[in-house]
Amino acid sequence: MGETSEQAGGTDRADRVHEAEQDGEKLHAAGPDGEDVHAAGPDGEKTAQAARRRRLAAWWASERVMVRAPMDRPMGERLAALAADAGSVYDVDEQPDLYGDGIVAELERRVAALLGFPAAVFFPTGTMAQQVALRCWAGRTGNSTVALHPLAHPEVHEAGALSVVSGLRTVHPTKEPRLPTAGEIQDLAEPFGTLMLELPLRDAGFVLPSWDELVAAVDAARERDAVVHVDGARLWECTPHFERPLAEIAGLADSVYVSFYKSLNGLSGAVLAGPPELVEEARVWRHRYGGQVFQQYPAALTALLGLERELPKLPSYVAHARVVATALAEGFAASAVPWFRVHPEPPHTHQFQVWLPYAPDVLNEAAVRQAEETKTALFRVWSAPAAGIRGLSFTEVTVAEPGLEWTAEEVRAAVEEFVTRVLEAHS
Incomplete structure (x- = not known):
């Protein structure tokens, strides 16, 4: 995974979790309102690890992704x-x-x-x-x-x-x-x-x-x-x-x-x-x-x-991130979600945020189901904002080399599939 040890000694686990998420990784699972289930003790820890293994398996098996995070790869590889x-x-x-x-x-x-x-x-x-x-x-x-x-x-x-x-x-x-x-x-x-x-x-x-x-x-x-x-x-x-x-x-x-x-x-x-x-x-x-x-x-x-x-490829990632961000916005605008935000629009780098008015557990379940069922991983991990606003979540999108293969039409179609699963889980 990424260098999650890049925190000062004694750093809270939640801080290490958030830093690891720069590559889309998350080491904890969110409860119904986005809380850290580790607070529930050993059983919560087991639940979190099981959720993480499920996500990693789904991401690794997906044929279409925006980024292949190095931390997803086995050590031997x-x-x-x-x-x-x-x-x-x-x-x-x-x-x-x-x-x-x-x-x-x-x-x-x-x-x-x-x-x-x-x-x-x-x-x-x-x-x-x-x-x-x-x-x-x-x-x-x-x-x-x-x-x-x-x-x-x-x-x-x-x-x-x-x-x-x-x-x-x-x-x-x-x-x-x-x-x-x-x-x-x-x-x-x-x-x-x-x-x-x-x-x-x-x-x-x-x-x-x-x-x-x-x-x-x-x-x-x-x-x-x-x-x-x-x-x-x-x-x-x-x-x-x-x-x-x-x-x-x-x-x-x-x-x-x-x-x-x-x-x-x-x-x-x-x-x-x-x-x-x-x-x-x-x-x-x-x-x-x-x-x-x-x-x-x-x-x-x-x-x-x-x-x-x-390093030489990063400008192409940044350019395509703008295509992806526009297509995501178009996809959500055409969907039944009551509100969304792609931020910033257009992206300033090859990474940006997407916000939706649902709890993290709903969005994470929809994301992993989409990856498992369609072999397409559009989003990775959704989190509650730091302010702890209930029913609101964001994710960070990174467009790297695999993301260059996505057309705008394919992004919009993937949004439709994702939203369908969100509404099913939310109903």
């Missing part, structure tokens, strides 16, 4: 594929890495060049990379306050690690479900040392600002004597929206973190890129945080494969 492919991106007759040299150092060099930075450092998790980056910037600016969105990853998925582990505090320029504007950054009532921008903002629907809005936000932070750090876990797929190369987008910031498992199908791992002095300090803090891992060549190999094979 992934290992065999890695052994077969690794030689195409690195000399596998070389010795494995030791504490970050060899192939890990080569990965750092390649990513630094891609992002247009002079240096980069590999981390086992993105959570650790960002904790270290923000801590280092706090020391350099003399201000331990970080301005970021309340839906940003450190606020939602890291169990308060910024304050508990790193001694930092946060302020929010806006609560709107979008990136903060230049005006909001300028009007923030107290000083801050670092502005952190998550591009795209996943929990708001994988949303991005316009290029001019992004430049203005960065300029506003500079006017406040702050540095800018970009949470670029999914930065790889932002180039079509901004119509700029990666290096130009990343170059707006003082430092950038990127992930290898979210869009590039890597096993795990992340890189923090920035000026050499920051990167060298980050290496020291990586050791202190427990990230000086003895050997990481499997993760590094899959990262290199992702850069070689997946």
Whole structure:
């Protein structure tokens, strides 16, 4: 599966569940109103695991899907594929890495060049990379306050690690479900040392600002004597929206973190890129945080494969996601559902949200039945919103290589089949 361990120590299971869902995976089953059945104890855990096994079996057997998540594949198959492919991106007759040299150092060099930075450092998790980056910037600016969105990853998925582990505090320029504007950054009532921008903002629907809005936000932070750090876990797929190369987008910031498992199908791992002095300090803090891992060549190999094979395809995924999103909206508009939302429309990346006015259990049952009965997996996991609004659910749609095969007509037909099962279950 994806790197569900990318959470700080002690992270609540629900947080790990939500982070895993970036690939459509969900490790718990929802009860009638979307509650986590694990709260019911061992019996709930068994029910959740049975539901997960059923979903995985249905997804794996489906002939038509939007994405083939690497976590769906058995370990043996992934290992065999890695052994077969690794030689195409690195000399596998070389010795494995030791504490970050060899192939890990080569990965750092390649990513630094891609992002247009002079240096980069590999981390086992993105959570650790960002904790270290923000801590280092706090020391350099003399201000331990970080301005970021309340839906940003450190606020939602890291169990308060910024304050508990790193001694930092946060302020929010806006609560709107979008990136903060230049005006909001300028009007923030107290000083801050670092502005952190998550591009795209996943929990708001994988949303991005316009290029001019992004430049203005960065300029506003500079006017406040702050540095800018970009949470670029999914930065790889932002180039079509901004119509700029990666290096130009990343170059707006003082430092950038990127992930290898979210869009590039890597096993795990992340890189923090920035000026050499920051990167060298980050290496020291990586050791202190427990990230000086003895050997990481499997993760590094899959990262290199992702850069070689997946990165060039991402623009085509983004383009087709817009086709899929339009067809989904048309399909729901023609159906008997009382309300729906595709957000954002059009999508800013190859991932977006779909909202429906039904409880998660109804939609999850309809989704898995459609996959089992038609071999077509249109949606993966539906969840209740964080606010816990009863009778409302959302899912995240990812369009990857298998999704390119779907025509708009086929999407609309699949929506009709899905809605039929929803109404049957809801009646």
